[in-house]
Amino acid sequence: MLQGLTGWHFLAILVIILLLFGAAKLPALAKSLGQSARVFKGEMKEMKKDDETATSQAASEPAAGTTVPSEPQRRPDGSSDSSA
Numbered sequence: 061m062l063q064g065l066t067g068w069h070f071l072a073i074l075v076i077i078l079l080l081f082g083a084a085k086l087p088a089l090a091k092s093l094g095q096s097a098r099v100f101k102g103e104m105k106e107m108k109k110d111d112e113t114a115t116s117q118a119a120s121e122p123a124a125g126t127t128v129p130s131e132p133q134r135r136p137d138g139s140s141d142s143s144a
Contacts, residue, residue, distance in 0.1 A: 081089060 078086070
């Protein structure tokens with residue numbers, strides 16, 4: 061999409077932005093853009109931390125539907141119930 065743009069194209073875009081917003085509003089626009097990027101970056105870090113926590117919890121818990129093997133049940137007569 062941006063492969064055909066040269067330095068002159070970016071300069072023209074900058075002039076158009078300057079005309080639309082005015083020189084006085086550009087610093088405020090840049091500040092709000094920077095704050096938005098900082099918030100976005102912080103949220104991305106939180107999402108990665110949440111994913112790592114969920115992954116570590118899933119690895120430590122047995123999968124749903126699986127059973128942990130236990131000792132065979134003993135019958136009153138002393139024999140074991142080994143149905144496996």
